[in-house]
Amino acid sequence: xxxxxxxxxxxxxxxxxxxxxxxxxxxxxxxxxxxxxxxxxxxxxxxxxxxxxxxxxxxxxxxxxxxxxxxxxxxxxxxxxxxxxxxxxxxxxxxxxxxxxxxxxxxxxxxxxxxxxxxxxxxxxxxxxxxxxxxxxxxxxxxxxxxxxxxxxxxxxxxxxxxxxxxxxxxxxxxxxxxxxxxxxxxxxxxxxxxxxxxxxxxxxxxxxxxxxxxxxxxxxxxxxxxxxxxxxxxxxxxxx
Numbered sequence: 331x332x333x334x335x336x337x338x339x340x341x342x343x344x345x346x347x348x349x350x351x352x353x354x355x356x357x358x359x360x361x362x363x364x365x366x367x368x369x370x371x372x373x374x375x376x377x378x379x380x381x382x383x384x385x386x387x388x389x390x391x392x393x394x395x396x397x398x399x400x401x402x403x404x405x406x407x408x409x410x411x412x413x414x415x416x417x418x419x420x421x422x423x424x425x426x427x428x429x430x431x432x433x434x435x436x437x438x439x440x441x442x443x444x445x446x447x448x449x450x451x452x453x454x455x456x457x458x459x460x461x462x463x464x465x466x467x468x469x470x471x472x473x474x475x476x477x478x479x480x481x482x483x484x485x486x487x488x489x490x491x492x493x494x495x496x497x498x499x500x501x502x503x504x505x506x507x508x509x510x511x512x513x514x515x516x517x518x519x520x521x522x523x524x525x526x527x528x529x530x531x532x533x534x535x536x537x538x539x540x541x542x543x544x545x546x547x548x549x550x551x552x553x554x555x556x557x558x559x560x561x562x563x564x565x566x567x568x569x570x571x
Contacts, residue, residue: 333371334393334565338362339428340374341400342421357398360550368559377427385434394441394565397428397448399548403510404450409459416463416509429455441541441564446508449544453534456516464511468528473506480505480551484526491522492543493533496560504547511546540564
């Protein structure tokens with residue numbers, strides 16, 4: 331049985347190594363490691379304007395898709411808002427790419443996992459909106475760790491939901507590093523996990539899809555997590571996977 335190919339969206343950004351600073355394409359290695367350890371083959375996907383225009387050919391090469399996190403925020407104009415002072419939109423090319431791949435994956439039933447910003451992309455792709463700065467709503471910043479660190483907290487999950495099945499229970503401790511969250515839930519999605527800190531939505535899923543899940547935390551940073559293995563399993567189980 332061949333290994334399922336899992337695409338992982340990536341950023342284009344400057345990186346310094348030794349005496350050199352270069353523009354690079356990359357995604358944090360824990361995503362790749364989690365896919366490999368789950369028995370998948372990881373394929374890093376640089377943002378490509380042509381693929382954003384017609385994503386189906388690229389997705390035909392994949393058995394599953396991870397829309398990864400990033401330090402940059404989704405541009406609020408994508409959901410009809412003006413950027414607040416604390417919102418830092420990134421590359422329009424990446425926004426176009428991530429949104430196009432997400433919508434096409436949903437249309438085609440390709441197993442899909444959105445992580446942190448990727449969950450926000452999933453919600454926006456379905457017509458939802460975001461809270462641009464959670465501390466303005468919940469009066470704390472405990473979802474975002476100190477610079478270079480993750481924040482740990484507990485999430486409760488709806489029994490029987492895809493999120494609960496992927497996690498393997500109805501409660502889990504997660505690692506997070508974000509300052510935005512879901513406001514209006516996108517069409518065809520429903521919330522299935524909530525933070526014990528303040529009840530903000532921690533997972534959304536599309537019940538009409540074989541496997542379409544967004545989580546606001548970082549399962550790739552926890553080697554015990556079953557979330558990415560659940561995606562790989564779904565990719566392996568699909569026809570031709």
